[in-house]
Amino acid sequence: MGVSLRDVTIREGAQMPGREYGVDARVEAGEALDRLGVDAIQAGFPVVGETDREAIRQLSESVDADVVGLARARMGDVEAALDADADVIEVIVPTSERQLEHVLGESREAALSMAGEALDRARDGGAAAHLTFVDGFRTPTDRLVDAVAAFPSVPTITVADTVGARTPDRVRSIVSDLCERMDGDRLGVHFHDDLGVAVANTLAAVGAGATTADVSVAALGERAGNAALERVVVADAVDGAGDCAAAVDRAELVPACRAALDALGESVDPRTPVLGxxxxxxxxxxxxxxxxxxxxxxxxxxxxxxxxxxxxxxxxxxxxxxxxxxxxxxxxxxxxxxxxxxxxxxxxxxxxxxxxxxxxxxxxxxxxx
Structure with missing residues (x-):
């Protein structure tokens, strides 16, 4: 089974303090990533503003990859993503007790109901509808399985390590358990690098059966960033099964990543793995x-x-x-x-x-x- 790599550089990078990526910069970066061959490009959070929406509109016309707009489980977010002509609307909803209480302020049942309504509206509007469980890796596996069962028609359900709290052995155990109890072809993962193991977590998850992975050039993303696209690809090619490396054009890896960074006005330390x-x-x-x-x-x-x-x-x-x-x-x-x-x-x-x-x-x- 191959692995689908979804790039989150633009959306995650824009959430870092002090960043204001314009439309042209996002489009140029997205086109560079498309040359690399990623399956999807998360270009923004449409409800945030017109810059995000226009970047998604332009990229949906110029790239082969699916262009993804993020949306909370709220109708206004979904309408903004539909207005942006996103190919895929990725609905996000918390599943951990902390996030349900302190972020959403709703019960688990209410949260899943909101997600269902948001997904229905996205599909009715003509977009593909995907789902992400925010803080999923701090949610008991039994509850994750129940949540997945509530959305049998969603093709990709991503479990997010939203605060970067997990390590590879724990990730491997959770993903293996999930894949035994659900269709692993539907399982995606999203890792943050707060403990410095986002790349290792991604490789562990893929090895355990996840088939979709979120990645970001040079680990750009809020706080410590996300799983670095280039490190995931190279590490998998050097010492893994090769599925992640096969998902992109290897010869384009460094040029495309550097082109995306240049477009966004980002740089890397000379000692940064792969790109430095x-x-x-x-x-x-x-x-x-x-x-x-x-x-x-x-x-x-x-x-x-x-x-x-x-x-x-x-x-x-x-x-x-x-x-x-x-x-x-x-x-x-x-x-x-x-x-x-x-x-x-x-x-x-x-x-x-x-x-x-x-x-x-x-x-x-x-x-x-």
């Missing part, structure tokens, strides 16, 4: 010497597989092994004296990329005829 420049740049002497022969010696994956680029850097941090490898590559006998000379030159001129460092080695010594 530093994570595929190597200068350590031990590393570069070995990687000139076999790049996989000190990399978990080939960056080019995902549209990225490896950089070997030579400078003050380069060791004797790197210098010997550079000299050998240009046909110069790597004597100890020549190695020492080249290391001095690299320290003076570096950091240099592999091509420039090779040229320096060649120009420093006369090569044999």
């Amino acid at each position: 420049d530093a994570v595929t740049t190597h200068e350590s002497g031990i590393h570069t010497a070995a990687m000139l022969d076999d790049p996989g010696t000190f990399e978990p994956f080939d960056p080019a597989t995902f549209g990225g680029e490896r950089r070997l850097v030579f400078g003050a941090g380069s060791g004797r092994g790197s210098a010997r490898a550079l000299l050998s590559a240009v046909g110069v006998d790597p004597t100890e004296a020549r190695v020492a000379t080249l290391l001095d030159r690299l320290a003076e001129r570096g950091p240099l990329d592999a091509a420039a460092a090779t040229a320096l080695a060649e120009s420093t010594f006369e090569t044999p005829d």
Whole structure:
């Protein structure tokens, strides 16, 4: 069974403090994500305002992915999503006791009734209707199963770890239990990264039977963010079943994610996994010497597989092994004296990329005829 990846970058990112993504930025980001091949793009919360609605309208005309508008279990929210021409209206309703009491102020029965009416209106208006259980992972499994049973015609029901409170073993147990008691093909998951395990939770949930996963570029989202799209894809490709990685065009991963970030005016720390420049740049002497022969010696994956680029850097941090490898590559006998000379030159001129460092080695010594 394949996995459906739904991108929530735009909607979740816009909920971070100080963010105001305009229509053009959302459309540009959504089109980049569409090139990647995600199944759905959550472009906004239509009831919030015209920016969200217009972005959804434009994206629904320009992308192949389903464009999703979020709606609380309220008629006004659903009408706003219908007005925005959302392909999918995702109705959200709390299921945990805390959220029912302090957010919705309604009983469980009333909440599910409200959700049912909202879903009916979405379908009547011509949209596909999906459902998300807010704070679902802090809801007893028996009650989740009962809630799922109340909506037999909803094709995707997502259980959300709304406050990022769960860890992989617990997630695996809950999802396995749910899949034994409901149709796992309908089960989606949504994780926040408050404990730093949203990616691991997503992979655990998919491994346990969930077939839809919400992801966000560079983990953009409120508080600590969401499961990072690029990390889910790469981790699954490197050490998983490959279902998440198969859901998108791997060669477009890094370019599409960076294009989406650029469109939204977001950046990442150089050490950010997968997307950061530093994570595929190597200068350590031990590393570069070995990687000139076999790049996989000190990399978990080939960056080019995902549209990225490896950089070997030579400078003050380069060791004797790197210098010997550079000299050998240009046909110069790597004597100890020549190695020492080249290391001095690299320290003076570096950091240099592999091509420039090779040229320096060649120009420093006369090569044999």
